[in-house]
Amino acid sequence: MNLDLGPGECVGVSGPSGAGKTLLLRAIADLDPHEGEVLLDGVPARRVPPAQWRRRVGLLPAESAWWGERVRDHFRDDPAPGLGRLGLPPAALDWEVRRLSTGERQRLALLRLLENRPQVLLLDEPTANLDAAGRERVEALIAEYRGECAAGVIWVAHDAAQLARVATRRFRFEDGRLVAAADPAAPCT
Amino acid sequence: MHLIHLTPFDLALAALLVLALVPLSLRLRLEIARPLLIAALRTTVQLLLVGLVLKAVFANVHLLWIGAISLLMLLLAGREVMARQRRRLAGWWGFGVGTLSMFVSSFAVTLLALIVVIGPQPWYQPQYAIPLLGMLLGNTMNGIAIAMDRLTQEAWQQRAVIEGRLMLGQDWSRAIGDIRRDSMRGGLIPIINAMAAAGIVSLPGMMTGQILAGSPPVEAVKYQILIMFLIAAGTGFGTVGAVWAGSWRLFDERQRLRLDRLRP
Numbered sequence: 389m390n391l392d393l394g395p396g397e398c399v400g401v402s403g404p405s406g407a408g409k410t411l412l413l414r415a416i417a418d419l420d421p422h423e424g425e426v427l428l429d430g431v432p433a434r435r436v437p438p439a440q441w442r443r444r445v446g447l448l449p450a451e452s453a454w455w456g457e458r459v460r461d462h463f464r465d466d467p468a469p470g471l472g473r474l475g476l477p478p479a480a481l482d483w484e485v486r487r488l489s490t491g492e493r494q495r496l497a498l499l500r501l502l503e504n505r506p507q508v509l510l511l512d513e514p515t516a517n518l519d520a521a522g523r524e525r526v527e528a529l530i531a532e533y534r535g536e537c538a539a540g541v542i543w544v545a546h547d548a549a550q551l552a553r554v555a556t557r558r559f560r561f562e563d564g565r566l567v568a569a570a571d572p573a574a575p576c577t
Numbered sequence: 578m579h580l581i582h583l584t585p586f587d588l589a590l591a592a593l594l595v596l597a598l599v600p601l602s603l604r605l606r607l608e609i610a611r612p613l614l615i616a617a618l619r620t621t622v623q624l625l626l627v628g629l630v631l632k633a634v635f636a637n638v639h640l641l642w643i644g645a646i647s648l649l650m651l652l653l654a655g656r657e658v659m660a661r662q663r664r665r666l667a668g669w670w671g672f673g674v675g676t677l678s679m680f681v682s683s684f685a686v687t688l689l690a691l692i693v694v695i696g697p698q699p700w701y702q703p704q705y706a707i708p709l710l711g712m713l714l715g716n717t718m719n720g721i722a723i724a725m726d727r728l729t730q731e732a733w734q735q736r737a738v739i740e741g742r743l744m745l746g747q748d749w750s751r752a753i754g755d756i757r758r759d760s761m762r763g764g765l766i767p768i769i770n771a772m773a774a775a776g777i778v779s780l781p782g783m784m785t786g787q788i789l790a791g792s793p794p795v796e797a798v799k800y801q802i803l804i805m806f807l808i809a810a811g812t813g814f815g816t817v818g819a820v821w822a823g824s825w826r827l828f829d830e831r832q833r834l835r836l837d838r839l840r841p
Contacts, residue, residue, distance in 0.1 A: 433831075438833075446745075447744045449740075453740070501745065
């Protein structure tokens with residue numbers, strides 16, 4: 389497969405479970421060995437120190453991982469403004485991680501990722517566990533971030549309607565290949 | 578001081594006590610009768626063999642002999658470290674990390690103790706060199722086996738956390754840092770507990786053995802303190818080295834977590 393991603397662009401990727409969507413994101417984030425080549429601003433990943441690459445190419449996995457006791461332990465700076473945008477109170481920083489719901493984890497993981505100000509966002513089902521209001525908030529925050537930082541986004545989701553809302557181009561995994569989806573001219577929010 | 582020699586009959590009496598456990602095990606269906614008997618048999622045969630070997634070595638003091646025995650002890654200990662891990666590093670690494678760490682720490686500490694602290698003539702006098710190395714290897718082996726087992730097991734179970742940290746731009750060392758620290762602590766806890774309880778809860782085996790063999794208690798205690806310190810140092814350095822090398826091996830040059838380097 390060959391995929392270009394422009395600044396501020398949002399590419400939607402869908403496909404059946406097990407087709408390789410997550411694998412694609414992990415390969416781009418350089419988490420798995422692969423034979424392809426990924427370039428950012430013309431520079432191959434192998435020429436960039438791995439930690440630096442992953443700060444510039446940020447991956448939000450479908451299930452986020454937490455290691456500290458409290459939410460605050462996972463942030464460098466104060467993410468208070470972002471918390472409000474995602475419908476979370478400032479006190480959320482002091483919440484115990486083990487008490488967080490799946491949806492809260494997902495929203496907080498997005499904020500945590502954006503702290504690095506990545507140039508590329510790789511989103512794996514970023515709203516899978518959210519209600520309609522939460523979904524809207526996440527979509528709006530990512531759209532704003534794209535505009536503000538000219539960040540490219542690869543958005544993996546099963547929800548075709550969501551991809552039609554957020555993506556500038558859409559692809560589907562079919563038989564291990566990435567093919568353009570039926571309606572490539574879907575509007576981008 | 579007079580040493581009371583034990584006869585085979587004395588040992589047979591002690592063996593009867595072990596045999597007495599067999600009907601109890603059968604009655605309570607503990608299923609340990611067979612392993613218990615095999616272990617008792619192994620103890621007898623292995624220790625008798627070691628006794629014979631040591632007798633021969635003590636009679637012919639030669640550096641080559643000591644070296645050969647030390648190497649054999651090291652290889653057996655390395656194999657034991659490898660066997661005690663549920664998910665060990667694949668290939669030579671599984672054997673090499675533990676064995677090399679034991680070699681560096683145990684041999685270095687034993688040499689230091691022989692040359693600088695005890696100072697027998699010659700420095701490789703087997704009466705001192707072999708028991709010292711044996712105690713150091715045995716304890717370092719335990720520490721490294723516990724620590725490496727914890728490291729590989731935790732890395733396997735906490736893959737999401739390690740990769741989650743990598744995804745946020747942390748380097749490999751920080752991403753696995755908590756697990757590495759826990760593993761090192763786990764390897765050192767037995768010797769810390771042993772030092773803390775020595776003399777109060779338990780009388781260490783080496784000291785007890787020396788006293789039984791006729792040494793003055795104060796001399797036995799001094800040797801025991803020395804041994805405890807040496808074991809703590811050997812286990813500490815060996816565990817830290819093994820865990821560091823093992824965790825390094827779990828990542829590739831692009832700092833990806835490579836659990837495929839562990840045996841399933």
